[in-house]
Amino acid sequence: MTARSFSRRRFLTGASLSAAAIAAPGVLTACGGSDDSGAGSGSGKVDLWLDIQGDANQKYFNEQVAALFEKANPSVDLNTTYYKGDDLRRLVQTALQARSGPDVVRGPSATQTLAWSKAHALADLTPYADKYGWKDKLSAWAMNAFTTDDKLFALPMRVDTMMLYFNKTLFASKGWKQPTNRDELEALAAEAHGQGITAFGSSNVDWKAAGEWLMTVFWNHYSGPDALHQALSGDIKFTDPVFVEAVELVQSYFDKGWLAGGVDKYFAVPSQEIGANFGKGKVAMIPQGGWFMSQVGQYFGAKAKNDNEWDWMPIPALRNEVKYPLFELGIGGSLGINEASKNKDAAATFMNWYYGDRGAALQRMADVPATYNIPIDFADADIPKKIDPRSARVLTSLNKAVSTGDYGYVTWTWWPPKTDVYVYEGLEQVLTKKIKAADYCKELDRLFTEEKADGTIPALPAQGPAK
Amino acid sequence: MTTAVAGTAVRAPGAARARRRSAVIGWAFLAPLLVLNLVVVLGPSIATVYYSLTDWSGLGPAEFIGLENYTKAFTDPDVHQALLHNVIWFVLFGSVPMAMGLLGAYLLSQVRRFQVLFRALYFIPYVVASVVNAAVWKMLLSPTSGIGHQFGIDHSWLGDTATSLFSVNFVVDWHFWGFLAVIFLAAMQGIDPQLYDAASVDGAGRWQQFLSVTLPGIRPTMIFVILMTVIWTLKAFDYIFIMTQGGPAGSSEVVSTLMYKQAFNEYSAGYAAALGLSMTAITAVILAVYQYLRKKGWEDE
Secondary structure (H helix, E strand, O other): OHHHHHHHHHHHOOHHHHHHHHHOHHHHHHOOOOOOOOOOOOOEEEEEEEOOOOHHHHHHHHHHHHHHHHHHOOOEEEEEEEOOHHHHHHHHHHHHHOOOOOOEEEEOOHHHHHHHHHOOOEOOOHHHHHHHOHHHHEOHHHHHHOEEOOEEOOEEOOEEOEEEEEEHHHHHHHOOOOOOEHHHHHHHHHHHHHOOOEEEOOOOOOOOOHHHHHHHHHHHHHHOHHHHHHHHHOOOOOOOHHHHHHHHHHHHHHHOOOEOOOHHHHOOOOHHHHHHHHHHOOEEEEEEEHHHHHHHHHHOOHHHOOOOOEEEEOOOEOOOOOOOOOEEEEEOOEEEEEOOOOOHHHHHHHHHHHHHOHHHHHHHHHHOOOOOOOOEOOOHHHOOOOOOHHHHHHHHHHHHHHHHOOEEEOHHHHOOHHHHHHHHHHHHHHHOOOOOHHHHHHHHHHHHHHHHHHOOOOOOOOOOOOO | OHHHHHHHHHHHHHHHHHHHHHHHHHHHHHHHHHHHHHHHHHHHHHHHHHHHOEEOOOOOOOEEOOOHHHHHHHHOHHHHHHHHHHHHHHHHHHHHHHHHHHHHHHHHHOOOOOHHHHHHHHHHHHHOOHHHHHHHHHHHOOOOOOHHHHOOOOOOOOOOOOOHHHHHHHHHHHHHHHHHHHHHHHHHOOOOHHHHHHHHHOOOOHHHHHHHHHHHHOHHHHHHHHHHHHHHHHHOOHHHHHHOOOOOOOOOOOHHHHHHHHHHOOOOHHHHHHHHHHHHHHHHHHHHHHHHHHHOOOOOO
């Protein structure tokens, strides 16, 4: 091994190659020559596959991201292809296995991206992080989630949290107040249900994994982040009654018809229909992620042929011991570099441009709600003034939650991959009464223990105020 | 005899050369397709056999574990449930569209005016992409805004574990029966009209003519369609995946959707390969039985 390395080094430093390099400096540059750290300055074509949907959203990316990047880096040609969310993941996974695919890999959540990294499909970004100072530019808690065995395997793409969207006009017309605790929430749900209004819109028809959004809400706001931190650290079991009770609570909300109007409708009513009913005031609230902010507007106002308005509130505390307001933190998606890429340096150049310009990143957050919320540290005053106040409130609320330590954990970031899949697959078994909540938690714990032992789990942020 | 042999012996060198030449030309024409088949069919097939014997996440290195995936499949309740759903699917898919197709074709064969128009109308669902059909039916079956809801039936067809599989199957049957009707109609038009005249002279009514002339007349087509139905049943995937993704709680799961989940969600691609190969083996057995019966002249009886 040593002998081979030595002879290769001798060859690389040989006179013939030096002469060629002097004669044609551009050749080495085009191949993405590296400096000693292994991270060079790249050029050439960079393929990027993305799951941005809709003409307007793709136009924004083409004009405000791709075109601006190419203008700033004329030697790099960013070639973007758009796919549907589910298709993208399958295609990327297949391409990675075949040692092909895009240079910049738009991966799934941290927990699933970790599985790709463990399979050596993603390049080690540590040299680039050192070169470009990414660790100083991005929030530590998010970077740690993508670091395993001291290697950075991807960059966090979007900060996720769960919120309770509500029809503001409906609330005003009914004289309803925003609930902050379980009693108030249940009283409101019962009243809405009694008036033929679905209290909480929810469906897994278009996104099978939607069940984990519900479990994220109930485990964080009923079981609480302390219990979750202990369970994810392996100090207590997921079979603890505090987790089982949270599952039973979800089930009881379905059984009462508060959630989705019942289990059968949760499995059958498309999300577009729920959104339309939300706009019309037939659905009062929707527990959804921050990403929903970029879609919810289509169900309100002139386009939807109603005069209603929407807003959001923090999820009420479902147990007295749990703090309010509390925001679960997580990362939706990642950007990594394909291990098989022949142009890693140029891919890193794009990523550095995307994550490195704080002003541009904040402007994107202001332009498009939630989609471009990369985890960077900023003060509330840094947020551009031209932003929807509801979007601004998400950013300031999350900033506050991180600084005070009042945050929880989303399943798709902090749970290991197979356990994460079971969170929503197993929940279907509970909701259809094939298994009991206790059995669900028992199987969850078995999978978690197995995966934790394998080390397939992202680094959990410490409790308390974080950066 | 002797003369013939002598004659053959005289012609042999030229004839053999001609045969060799035509064989070489034949192979030369076949070669590109054979190479293509080796690359895109045989290569991945061999790889699948290998991966089915490994613990493989679908990414990275695979660990050889022998027949463990196959023994796991035998005892896996999810596989048993999915296989049962495949059987139910076959019974429904093999009977409902077939019966409707036969009836539609027979009725259409009696019509002279607008026959082409009806054929086109029958065929439309089959021509529309499955993803479009599935998306439209997902909305039509919604318990809060679908067809049932308009008539006061708020049943959640796709959301109820008791009806999800049947509901998806209904949509597939709807999509498929028109295609069968057109196939059967083409076969019926190949039946000699004199047979109907003879049956009529013998006093056979419409029903008797259908049973004694039409059905035997389209027997080879029917057997081929049954064979294809079995194969399509084992391959059933698109509508289920789009409409229910095998849910709720596995109530509409078939082996192909389970395989997909294992490969792409559960990171158990080795196990998925074993499931796929098991299904291939079942298909091969069915094809072998079909070929055997065909050789025995079953189609032409």
